[in-house]
Structure formats: C-alpha cells, structure tokens
Amino acid sequence: MSHRLRSLRSVLLSCAVAAAALPALASQAAAQQQKPPAKPPAAAPQPLKDPVVATVNGQPIRLSDLEVAQQSLPQQYRNMPLQAVFPALLDRLIDSKLVVQESKKNKVNDDPAFKKRMAFVEDQVLQDFWIQREIARQVTQEKLQKRYEERLKAMPPEEEVRARHILVATEDEAKALIAELKKGAAFDKLAKEKSTDKASGAEGGDLGWFKKSDMVKEFADAAFALKKDGLTETPVKTQFGYHVIKVEDRRQAPPPAFEELADQLREEMAREVVTAQIDKLRADAKLEKFNIDGTKPEAATDKPAAPAKPAAPPAPTKPSK
Structure with a gap:
C-alpha cells in the first residue's frame, strides 16, 4: 500500500509541476510570436571522435x-x-x-599469483598480436588470388545436369507416371499434381543444376546415365521413395568464384604462415626440455645393449624306475 501511495504521489507531483509550468510556457510562446524571427542557430559542434x-x-x-x-x-x-x-x-x-x-x-595486484597470471596473459596478447601481424603481412590479396588460380588448375572439371523429378510412394505409381509421360503428358504438370516432394513439385519438379556428389547414389547414377531430354525407363528407388527423372540439360560445371573460396584459402594460408614462422623460430632457438620434476632426462646412449646371457640348460634328472 505504501508503495502505491508513493507512486501516486510521484504522479500527482509530476502533474502539478507540469500544470504550474503551463502559464509560463504560454507566456513564452506569446512573447516569441511578437519577437522578430531569431537568427538561425549556429552549427552544432562536431562530436568528439573518442568521447x-x-x-x-x-x-x-x-x-x-x-x-x-x-x-x-x-x-x-x-x-x-x-x-x-x-x-x-x-x-x-x-x-x-x-x-x-x-x-x-x-x-x-601485489599478489604473486596475480603477477604470474598477468605475465601469462601478457604473453598470450603478445602472441596473438604477432600472429595477426604476420598473417596480415604475408596473406595479401595478390597471394590469395594466385592461390585461387592454382586451386582452379588443380580442380578437375565436373559435369552437372539439370533435371526434374516426380517422387511417389510406390513403384506402381511411378510406372503409371512413366507411361503417361511417354504418351505426351507434361512433366511439370504431373510433378505439381502427383509429387510428394512438395518443394520441387511446386516448381514442376525442377531440381536445378547439380553435381553427382550432390545427390544420393541411386538417384545420381540414374540421372547422370541419361542423355539430354532423357527420361528414366523404370522407377528409381531411393530411401525417399520412387522417382521418375527427366534430364533437361548437361554441362561442365562452372568453376567456383573467388568469393566462394576466399575464406577457405585465407584460413589455409594463415595456418601455413604461422606454422612456417614457428618452425623457423624453433630452428634458430636453443631449446632444452626437462622431466616433470625438473630433472634432466637421461641422455640416450649410442652403445648397443649387451646381449642377454642364454639361460642355463636344466639339470638332467634321473630316469624313474
């Protein structure tokens, strides 16, 4: 109850302040109407760059x-x-x-544990700065473009087909569709009416261009075995059901654009730069490793180990009577 009263008082106080201010505001407005128009305000100061x-x-x-x-x-x-x-x-x-x-x-900040951790954090930040600087210095746009061109040369050309399909639940349904198509029925019309793949069915069964690796094996093998304007003679069974496939066109797949490979190539080159730089630092450094208890590992000896002595033959036993 006291909270409600305080809230109510706040609202009433705000209203009272506003009401008291109204006559003054009205007087100011009337005075401004009688005054000649004021000069345009001076341009606002530019905001600070780092406020x-x-x-x-x-x-x-x-x-x-x-x-x-x-x-x-x-x-x-x-x-x-x-x-x-x-x-x-x-x-x-x-x-x-x-x-x-x-x-x-x-x-x-005077605690020894804090100082040790702070030194570790500083090392991490230095490492990150150094790595990013080396990557920026060595992974240039020109080098990326060159790597992209080399990658294209190494990529064998792939074939693509553009196909339509009609997906149904049973083999008999698929066979009936093939018979209708051979009689001249429009593929896109049947796909819209009969296909259980509603996404492609709405487009007349159109799947667009695809590579062999883009589809499940049974479907891909059947599609890529057809010539341009070819139609499957028998239904194609996959895990999704039975397909009737028509290939509308074939072509060599266009190479991927630079933008498609740029991020992958940049990451690949960045790894190579960092690995090479660290390998060089290791090669130029004097390194020693110790055991977990701080002791030096025993030096490996070049002397061959002495051959083990052959076991003594067992003592002869007296034959039993």
Missing part, C-alpha cells in the same frame, strides 16, 4: 574502450554495430571498472 561515455568514481570510460571490449564478445556480437550492444556493454565496463578499483584498493 567519454561514462565516469566511474571520476575515472573516464571512452568510446574506444567499448570498441576494444566488443572484440572480446562472441562472434555474433562482434559483427553487430556498436550502437546495438552499447547499453549492455557500457554496464559491463562500469561493473568491471568498479571491481578493478576495489581490487587495487585492496592491493590484489
């Missing part, structure tokens, strides 16, 4: 801090406009600043 968007106990948080923090979010949030995640991300940074300030007040 302060919050302060936490006097410590500023700048827009650039949010841009850095956004890169630590999951991938789907990194690709969003900053404005979309701004309110939640700002609250996250404010909470972070509060915890950091409290940690420093309690001298957590």
Whole structure:
C-alpha cells in the first residue's frame, strides 16, 4: 500500500509541476510570436571522435574502450554495430571498472599469483598480436588470388545436369507416371499434381543444376546415365521413395568464384604462415626440455645393449624306475 501511495504521489507531483509550468510556457510562446524571427542557430559542434561515455568514481570510460571490449564478445556480437550492444556493454565496463578499483584498493595486484597470471596473459596478447601481424603481412590479396588460380588448375572439371523429378510412394505409381509421360503428358504438370516432394513439385519438379556428389547414389547414377531430354525407363528407388527423372540439360560445371573460396584459402594460408614462422623460430632457438620434476632426462646412449646371457640348460634328472 505504501508503495502505491508513493507512486501516486510521484504522479500527482509530476502533474502539478507540469500544470504550474503551463502559464509560463504560454507566456513564452506569446512573447516569441511578437519577437522578430531569431537568427538561425549556429552549427552544432562536431562530436568528439573518442568521447567519454561514462565516469566511474571520476575515472573516464571512452568510446574506444567499448570498441576494444566488443572484440572480446562472441562472434555474433562482434559483427553487430556498436550502437546495438552499447547499453549492455557500457554496464559491463562500469561493473568491471568498479571491481578493478576495489581490487587495487585492496592491493590484489601485489599478489604473486596475480603477477604470474598477468605475465601469462601478457604473453598470450603478445602472441596473438604477432600472429595477426604476420598473417596480415604475408596473406595479401595478390597471394590469395594466385592461390585461387592454382586451386582452379588443380580442380578437375565436373559435369552437372539439370533435371526434374516426380517422387511417389510406390513403384506402381511411378510406372503409371512413366507411361503417361511417354504418351505426351507434361512433366511439370504431373510433378505439381502427383509429387510428394512438395518443394520441387511446386516448381514442376525442377531440381536445378547439380553435381553427382550432390545427390544420393541411386538417384545420381540414374540421372547422370541419361542423355539430354532423357527420361528414366523404370522407377528409381531411393530411401525417399520412387522417382521418375527427366534430364533437361548437361554441362561442365562452372568453376567456383573467388568469393566462394576466399575464406577457405585465407584460413589455409594463415595456418601455413604461422606454422612456417614457428618452425623457423624453433630452428634458430636453443631449446632444452626437462622431466616433470625438473630433472634432466637421461641422455640416450649410442652403445648397443649387451646381449642377454642364454639361460642355463636344466639339470638332467634321473630316469624313474
């Protein structure tokens, strides 16, 4: 009840303030009508490139801090406009600043365990920066284009067919459809009426262009065995039912566009760059490895092991009487 009363008082107070302000606003409006038109306002100042968007106990948080923090979010949030995640991300940074300030007040940063972990984090950040810099330096657009052209040369040409099909539940239904088609029935009309594959049926059974590897084996073998304008003589059975197939055209598949392979090639080249650079660093470095207890592993000896002595023959036993 007290909460409702407080809310009601707040509403009434707001209304009272608004009502009290109305005469003053009316007077201002009348005065403005009698005054000559004001000069156009001066151009608004340009916004700062890196404005302060919050302060936490006097410590500023700048827009650039949010841009850095956004890169630590999951991938789907990194690709969003900053404005979309701004309110939640700002609250996250404010909470972070509060915890950091409290940690420093309690001298957590003097703890040896903290210093060790901080050194590890610094190493990770240095590693990531170095790797990204090397990738940016060596995986250039020109090199990507060259790799793309090499990949196309290494890809054997593939054949594609453009086909239609009608899918039904039984072999007898499929045979009846083949008989109708041989008498001159329109394939697309029968597909719309009879096919249980409603998606392609709505398109007259059209499956578009496809490679042999795009379809289940039984269907692909039957389709690619047909010539242009060929029709299956017998129903084709697959796990989905019985198909009647008509091949409308055949062609060599066009090569994949650069944009289709670019991400795959970039990732492939990035792995190669990092592996090569690390192999080079290892080759130039003096490395020593120790056992888990810190002791040196025993050096492998080049001397062949001494042959084992043959076992002594068993002592003869007296024959039993």
